[in-house]
Amino acid sequence: MVKYDKLVKNAAGRLVPTIVNGIEQIPYLGVGKFKPTGRKSAPPIASCADYPDDGNKTVPTLKDALVKAGLKDGMTISTHHHFRNGDLIANQIFDIAHELGIKNLRWFPSASFPCHEYLIKYLEDGTINRIEGSMNGPLGKFTSQGKMKGLGVLRSHGGRYQAVQDGEVHIDIAVIAAPTSDPFGNANGVNGPAACGLLGFALADSQYADKVIIITDNLVPFPCIPWQIHGNYVDYVVKVDQVGLPEKIISGTTQITKSPDRLLIAELTAKFCDEAGIIRNGFSYQAGAGGTALSIGIYFSEILKERGWKARFIRAGSNQYPVKMLEEGLVEYILDGQTFDLEGVRSMRENPGHVNTSPFTSYNYHGKGNFATQVDVVILGATEVDVNFNANVVTHSDGLLLHGIGGWQNCLFSKCTILPVPLFRDRMPVIRDEVTTLCGPGELIDVIITERGIAINPLRKDLIEKLKGSNLPIKTIQKLKEEAERICGVPEKPQFTDEVVAVIKWVDGTIIDSVWRVKEEGR
């Protein structure tokens, strides 16, 4: 298998391979430029005649299920990340694969977390060939150091659905950890001791994988209500003692910021949205789970309360703050893609207005539209932004791959995309001449808000017009960059070798950039 071949310049001027892990690729063509002409992936037709008459699909162990599913060398195994750093299943799968002497697997998680550092030994011994999915923290560093056998492929949540739907990634076996399931495989994330909220990231896996295994610690009699995963897609059900650690779904970033600079950024963002006329009765927004984003949500909620308004919906990553707004009647619906704390889980179980969504409904670019375009304003983070409003979320300025894309690329299609970022981090300016890794094209990024000023993308003449005469510190992005460099100096570029270690997919499956192996000391 060719890890990758010759590099070509894509429409964003980035060097990208045209073959990745043996599969031909399309270089990024520009926003909305690539038009798919094929047909969706077509799974084999099943027959009830091959499934138990009484609907009971349970098998004793995960190993039994994997063996029955035909686990063998070179297969693609998928998992979801609703347990985030509390996932207990992915590591077990590869322990079993290793025990069975299976080699060369592709792990296709919807995201990986520090708890998966454990898998480095299997990446080293060849049990796992590569990860296609976010490579957060230790796995990202491992990849950046050029140690992964295959090439990493990073996709957004929507891009992951798109890749499976379009047949670009064929999943042989999907293993879906479920807080509650019945013996038929109907499963949900809202009930049971390990309730994690929802299972939307496993939707594509359930629909398109050849074999689907549900693993649960809470087996209930048929029917499991609600069913977020349809048992009609499921082959085997395994009961274990513990399927995940729900207390670990809480990310460290879901606390409101206490930094005065970041609070200022949050305040400026809320004021900007207000003056731009974005905040209105019936508006909608999506704010991530970072500390600044949470504070912005609180500003929004105060404005709504003051004026007696109500938001139509919040797209979330939910946690206690949107839940409070829902329960106080400040928003009609939470359209939730993943719960970031246990209040989110509780609310999804109790509130009919707290609705579970999936990458299909919210983010899939190869659908007949998706929800992302219908959000009035989205607040996102970035590790770097450049003077053309291009942004990076996966690598740091030292070149290390440390984050996944998540829903970030998909959200850029909202009616207004704002990146509230500090002007510098650890004396490293965030606004650069060019981003280390291109994740989002500048034409989709409307506003950069820092503690020292706000830059509006020149393409958004409407916003520039609306903010004329504002007291807000509106500046050009060049001006913001200069201010940062005046304080911190001009930053050095990260040092790379000429080896590609991973690629970044755009929402349409084309390759928007490459991630390069970092040059380590002594090399």
Add this chain to the structure above:
Amino acid sequence: MVKYDKLVKNAAGRLVPTIVNGIEQIPYLGVGKFKPTGRKSAPPIASCADYPDDGNKTVPTLKDALVKAGLKDGMTISTHHHFRNGDLIANQIFDIAHELGIKNLRWFPSASFPCHEYLIKYLEDGTINRIEGSMNGPLGKFTSQGKMKGLGVLRSHGGRYQAVQDGEVHIDIAVIAAPTSDPFGNANGVNGPAACGLLGFALADSQYADKVIIITDNLVPFPCIPWQIHGNYVDYVVKVDQVGLPEKIISGTTQITKSPDRLLIAELTAKFCDEAGIIRNGFSYQAGAGGTALSIGIYFSEILKERGWKARFIRAGSNQYPVKMLEEGLVEYILDGQTFDLEGVRSMRENPGHVNTSPFTSYNYHGKGNFATQVDVVILGATEVDVNFNANVVTHSDGLLLHGIGGWQNCLFSKCTILPVPLFRDRMPVIRDEVTTLCGPGELIDVIITERGIAINPLRKDLIEKLKGSNLPIKTIQKLKEEAERICGVPEKPQFTDEVVAVIKWVDGTIIDSVWRVKEEGR
């Protein structure tokens, strides 16, 4: 297009064509014998780039939507029947097609009703080539008289999903009448002035049709919650004044029987289930919407109440009676496929335990199992039964095609299938040497209950054993037939020509029987 070709004998000994409307067919091979080897239908990959940025897919009229969808000669147009005899849309579609001079359409409804008699003029003038779907009442008679240009194809609800999923029927344009929708096309049946309950019969259509049109009289701002149809599958949304007559979803058969004979049959059925040990704490059942079936449900509910038991679930066609049981705590869940009255609609809107299902979850034989096999006992009707327990639901003993199959074939896979039928109707014995049309193979039909006795299928040795020593009037089916013939005489066979007018599909897409043109007086 070859309407049909030479006839062959299938595994049930029935003569069936091997080509139907130009498409090659597989004759029925026996229960569970046909193993599909292909892949599911693969719809074209869409792109958000081709859909409105703001998610607003509304177009002014149904005609506009049909024209934009590319309506042309020979296409397949699908509709659903959740409004039953109150459907206002199907007739409009073909008015528009006729106005545009379009010919040779295939109408693929999930069922047709007497209100669609209006379409006979379009069947006559060639606007519609044929109906593939149930042909109730006037359309059935029209077909039986050999007047339809193409060959009729009757499928069960599950078989319809299977046919679409498997690519056997390709839908060009699906028109989905929805009581509530948002401009993106998220739609449901529970809200709005024309609320009809759910939209499950349109699920396959939304997933697999090339173009999907939602037509509604209640357009709400995004997001329409709940969404039973995903807007991500929808191309166009049309707002009209009235989408359906919800009061007409009430079928004349959803009233409890007052006939003493039928009440006796209902009582015998309940007693049989009790003595067979089927009724227990946590059991499940499905009873149709006929008068006898409703009375059986009432007997069941009385037994549960008396003993302090609770059913786990009722599979329904819901109406006021199961709803009352749900609200009185006599059953945990109603798994509902279509609502038969407005109490059903209300309950689905209000009760989290009243869950909407679809032919995919409940009936699709080409899934990884389905719900039908998990029902403890199902109570179904039949127009005829033969001495081998084979049954007919589509034609009457005079040979006329007057009913659709509905979920009837799919339900036969329950743990115990009971047909409570009168021994004769209008002095015509119901038990025959051979059924006029074979819809369900005898090996899946366990018990026949008449007012003069109960016949247990000899294959069900377990049931025969359990009922040993019972006071219930257990008899052989031959004995029941003789009793009927003693009273009514030996019935004459219907008179047919040698022309096939329609075929009956089995749940796996094979052809189980043909429907023959009736011999009319003077011919």
